[in-house]
């Protein structure tokens with residue numbers, strides 16, 4: 001079988017892109033290196049903008065409220081321990097959720113649009129002959145990289161930033177409908193510790209720094225004690241131990257020979273100021289699908305499509 005698209009990576013960008021293409025009758029397959037149950041290292045903070053974008057493309061967010069997740073009304077900023085600002089988003093609500101639940105929901109939506117999904121398929125090379133791609137024995141006319149911030153060659157991408165995140169089961173004195181952010185330095189907004197609810201008595205805690213910081217692990221350990229565990233009532237335990245991961249601040253589309261088309265973290269679509277990338281992953285996937293279909297359906301050149309989409 002020759003698919004229209006092979007999509008490499010079944011994270012947010014990959015599943016939304018496949019959903020959008022599948023919706024319009026394209027035959028897609030997603031190749032995902034991990035197993036179905038694996039949890040991505042992430043905060044799991046899905047902004048109201050991201051939720052709105054999903055609704056716009058026909059993905060209802062209501063069922064996500066029925067799994068173990070939390071609606072979040074706004075965010076609180078602290079400078080060190082001092083409370084600075086409480087920002088309500090005018091009734092717009094975001095979501096705290098475990099990434100495996102969120103990703104599974106999006107992959108299910110793609111499957112409902114006849115997208116095939118293969119797990120345990122790590123892509124390390126792409127072959128092309130007579131205009132057909134052959135990836136791990138699957139064939140397609142086009143290939144889209146949606147493999148996230150980690151380099152395909154597993155080389156260190158110095159331009160990326162790194163965050164650490166873990167999930168803690170605990171009852172806390174912190175308000176459980178708010179994103180809590182602690183900034184370390186008045187003048188540096190590019191490093192912060194967070195804690196927010198992603199389920200009943202379940203919290204995502206983590207730290208992010210835009211710039212290389214060899215003390216990040218130590219900062220995480222100190223911050224989790226000082227800002228989060230000091231507010232815990234009774235016992236607590238890690239559901240998922242803290243792990244470090246890259247964030248997508250570097251566009252990998254021009255690395256290597258065939259990596260021309262990419263979305264999400266792979267294409268550097270991530271907020272440079274706070275590291276949030278879920279909304280950008282959805283946006284870039286939708287944009288890519290629309291671009292491709294304009295290009296294919298109406299026999300337009302790339303330049304013409306770019307101009308049309310600008311207006």
Ligand SMILES: Cc1cc2nc3c(=O)[nH]c(=O)nc-3n(C[C@H](O)[C@H](O)[C@H](O)COP(=O)(O)OP(=O)(O)OC[C@H]3O[C@@H](n4cnc5c(N)ncnc54)[C@H](O)[C@@H]3O)c2cc1C
Nearest residue numbers: 009011012013033042043045123147148163264265277278
């Ligand atoms: C610690 C941390 C906390 C974060 N917190 C937030 C947050 O609270 N809110 C927010 O908006 N953003 C957050 N982000 C950013 C967010 O996680 C990313 O922007 C988002 O996941 C990007 O989606 P994606 O689909 O591009 O990549 P990913 O979600 O990383 O998906 C890529 C997929 O590709 C697969 N893959 C990778 N390589 C291959 C390969 N070679 N072959 C096959 N499959 C492959 C991976 O297994 C993965 O499933 C955080 C990031 C980090 C690291």
